[in-house]
Amino acid sequence: MSLFQNIVIILILIVGAGFLSLTEIALAGARKVKLKILAESGDERAQKVLDLQENSADFFAASQIGLNAVAILGGILGEGAFRPYFYNLVVRFYQGPWAETLSFALSFTLVTSLFILFADLMPKRLAMIAPEKIAVSVINPIQIFIRICKPLAWMINAIANVLFRLFKVNTTREDNITFDDISAVMDAGAQAGVLQKQEHHFIENVFELEERNVPSSMTTRENVVFFTLKESEASIRQKLAEYPYSKFLVCSENIDDVIGYVDAKDILVRILNNQSLLQLNESTIRNVLTIPDTLTLSEVLDRFRSTKEKFAVVINEYALVVGVITLSDIMITVMGDWVTPIEEDQQIIKRDNNSWLIDGSTPIEDIKHALQIDEMPDDENYETIAGFMMYKLRKIPRPADSVLFDGYKFEVVDVDHFKIDQLLVTRIVETQEIQNNTEADG
Known part of the structure; x- marks a missing residue:
């Protein structure tokens, strides 16, 4: 073949290898979340990509067959096509015993460089820019290529599976999303300007509810304001005026003898109706939710939701009151500096x-x-x-x-x-x- 024909064939091989490299990185790097969004919007190609990711063995086997076959064929053709020309160039300057070796080295370097640059490096970098978009675009032709290579790919996969079982290698892909994964996505979104500063702050704090325990957000024991059964009317009025709380514990004699709680609104209604406050009774005292101090804030939210309560007493392992917590306390933890x-x-x-x-x-x-x-x-x-x-x-x-x-x-x-x-x-x-x-x- 002439030099022109060899160059055309080598260019075709480079394009084919570049397509396979592009496809391999795009299909491996395409994120399932984005593909599912495309599939739900009606793009059938996105669903095909998802199906291929679930059963990727045939694709990777076919891809490696194509890449290696093209690389070997390109090397053979390139070395034979360019070596004579490089030899003629070398002998102009050097006519020793190494002239043939030098011409081979130069032709090998040229062909290898072309394949590395145009069939490997550039396609892979392009695929990393928009893997989902490229994966969806190439899925139909790559499925045809997989069918062509199916017999040889089946044999190679069979051998690979035997070796994996022999060495007890688990080949199941895990797609579990962890908090670190979500945090990384949030950080990337904040840096890109997709998430505003306060939105990023709120989402981080919501995930922290699973890690933070009740004592980190509760009102501690020494700061709890409570009424006793023998509390005087003047004392009740003073506490209502002095502390802007909506709920107050009611205790027998000390804070560890909790009976229930009263809502400040109920007491104010009695004041407006000119009713006496000398005795707190069943009409004003409500049952209080009691929780251990080992719960996380996320678990407390679940308790509040299931009991329809917004106020709870926190006790330790010795049944002593260590504080109180409200739904507002948890919301302040989420909102952080913004409240x-x-x-x-x-x-x-x-x-x-x-x-x-x-x-x-x-x-x-x-x-x-x-x-x-x-x-x-x-x-x-x-x-x-x-x-x-x-x-x-x-x-x-x-x-x-x-x-x-x-x-x-x-x-x-x-x-x-x-x-x-x-x-x-x-x-x-x-x-x-x-x-x-x-x-x-x-």
């Missing part, structure tokens, strides 16, 4: 770019968000920043006690009856850099 209370009630107050004043009862998850810390050490052993300090110090903290962790200094500022009230958190790394820069300027 931050007024400044006086904030648990985390940012003083400047490198320091924060933090309440000791602040949940550890909120600390991680505020300080942008991925993981706290052994965080299964505590729920709050105060618990973190006690765990790290291995003692009851005192003012000025501090812990260094992940470039931050956690320092106890105020302690009230062994309870950590406030901490000062300082970013050490950046602070030191600022000081070094200041000294250098001086």
Whole structure:
């Protein structure tokens, strides 16, 4: 054959190999979620791609048969077509015993480079740009190619299956979607501008409901406002005026003797009707939902939904009340910074770019968000920043006690009856850099 004929055949082989490479990456990389959306919209080709992904052995066998056959044939034709011309070129400069070898090396390098560039690299990079769109476009011709290679592909797959069974290799594809997968998609959506900042924030917090326990969002025991059966009318009126809560626990004598709860609305109705508040009775006291402190926030939501309640008492393993939680508390956890209370009630107050004043009862998850810390050490052993300090110090903290962790200094500022009230958190790394820069300027 002439040089022109050889070049035409090699170009046809490159196009064929490029098509197979393009198809292989597109079908492997096409995401099932997008393909299902296309299939549900009526695109039959998308359903064919999904079916091929479920039974991909025949396709990959046919693809490898085609790619290897084309590569071998291209090498044979290319070497025979170009070597004489390279030989004539080489002998102009070198006529030694290595002239034939050099001409072979040059022809081999040329053909191999053409196949790598146009039949492998470029098609695969193109396929990665829009795998679903390309997979849908090539599915019909590739099915014809699979039928042509079916006999040889069946034999190759049979041998491969025997070897997989021999070495006990599981070839079943797992398509389970994990939280990490969804988180990665959300991050990509946020970076692309598809998700707004607040939407990304809300979705992250919703998934955290499965990981956060009740103590991270409840009102703690020392902050629970409750009535006793012998509560005076003046005291009830004062608490209603002083605390903006919609529900109050009713206890026999102390907080651990819970009887039920009263709705502030019921009490206000009695006040408006000029009825006495001297005795809380069955008409105003309601049964209260009791939950253990080991539940996750997601499980609490399920309890609220099944019982039609929005308020619950949290008890520990010793049947002692450790706090109360409402549906609003969980919603605030989801909404996060977008429903931050007024400044006086904030648990985390940012003083400047490198320091924060933090309440000791602040949940550890909120600390991680505020300080942008991925993981706290052994965080299964505590729920709050105060618990973190006690765990790290291995003692009851005192003012000025501090812990260094992940470039931050956690320092106890105020302690009230062994309870950590406030901490000062300082970013050490950046602070030191600022000081070094200041000294250098001086």
